[in-house]
Amino acid sequence: xxxxxxSLDDCCFYGCSSLTDLTIPSTVxxxxxxxxRECNSLVNMSIPSSVNKLCEYAFSKCINLKEVSISAxxxxxxxxxxxxxxxxxxxxxxSSVCQICQCSFYGxxxxxxxxxxxxxxxxxxxxxNQCSSLTKVQFTNPSSLEKIGKFCFKDCxxxxxxxxxxxxKTIKLCTFYGCSSLKEIxxxxxxxxxxxxxxxxxSSLTHITFYNEN
Numbered sequence: 001x002x003x004x005x006x007s008l009d010d011c012c013f014y015g016c017s018s019l020t021d022l023t024i025p026s027t028v029x030x031x032x033x034x035x036x037r038e039c040n041s042l043v044n045m046s047i048p049s050s051v052n053k054l055c056e057y058a059f060s061k062c063i064n065l066k067e068v069s070i071s072a073x074x075x076x077x078x079x080x081x082x083x084x085x086x087x088x089x090x091x092x093x094x095s096s097v098c099q100i101c102q103c104s105f106y107g108x109x110x111x112x113x114x115x116x117x118x119x120x121x122x123x124x125x126x127x128x129n130q131c132s133s134l135t136k137v138q139f140t141n142p143s144s145l146e147k148i149g150k151f152c153f154k155d156c157x158x159x160x161x162x163x164x165x166x167x168x169k170t171i172k173l174c175t176f177y178g179c180s181s182l183k184e185i186x187x188x189x190x191x192x193x194x195x196x197x198x199x200x201x202x203s204s205l206t207h208i209t210f211y212n213e214n
Contacts, residue, residue: 003027008035010055017041026050031058040064047071056080056101063087066110072096077104079124086110095119100127102149109133112158118143125149125172132157139165147172150195154178160204166190166211171198180204186211 001008003025010032013019017040024031024046030053036042038061045059045068052073057080059065065085070077072094082088083106093100095117102124105111113136114128121144128134134156139145143165150172153159157180164171166188173195176182184207185199199205 001025001028006030008032010034011037013039015039024048024051029053031055033057034060037061038063043067045069047074049073054078054081057083060084066090068092070094070097075099077101079103080106083107093117093120098122100124102126103129105131107131112136113138115140116143116145120145122147123149123152126151126154128152128156129154130156134159137162139163141165143167148175150174151177157181161185164188164191169193171195173197174200176202178202183207185209 007030011034013036014034015038019039020041026048033055034057036059040063042062042065047070049071051071056078059082060080061084064087066087067090075098077100079101080103083103086109088108089110099122103126105128106126107130110133111131112133115138118140129151135158145165145167151174153176155178159179160181161184163186170193174197176199178201180203182202183204186209188211
């Protein structure tokens with residue numbers, strides 16, 4: 001892509017299934033909806049710091065994408081941004097991000113761990129649903145997280161332990177449904193409501209700690 005290009009609009013490279021390598025110049029400010037969707041031969045993607053907007057579905061169904069470096073200018077991981085990137089193993093969420101929208105990493109079957117920066121205030125519904133290799137979710141302290149959406153970690157069948165940040169007040173519907181390897185969970189005193197089916201089918205769960213600051 002030549003250096004005079006400032007934006008990549010919607011569906012620019014949608015379905016370019018033989019595209020193996022792409023360099024985005026530092027002149028680019030935005031990447032549109034479905035821009036690289038179903039670019040099935042892409043393996044790595046580095047998004048330069050000049051990019052301040054990544055639109056929904058931009059990399060959805062890039063089934064061989066293994067590693068992504070996200071621009072530190074991005075403040076939102078939009079919905080379905082990396083959904084069904086079933087080979088994605090590594091992604092670093094920069095501290096500029098304030099929200100992770102719904103289904104953003106849905107069906108990323110090989111994603112093993114994720115670090116949620118302290119800047120994130122909201123994780124949308126189904127964000128990590130069916131991330132079946134996810135073993136570790138780390139919330140950077142002091143966390144600003146106010147909401148974890150329903151079905152967020154549903155069927156994360158490799159997740160063994162999680163400590164919910166003390167800024168969370170409600171554990172939503174089916175948040176950890178089907179996390180069959182989950183053995184231990186720490187629930188802070190800030191939590192006043194646990195919605196239906198939140199831990200349904202967590203068949204390995206043996207230790208629940210309700211932390212009381214008093």
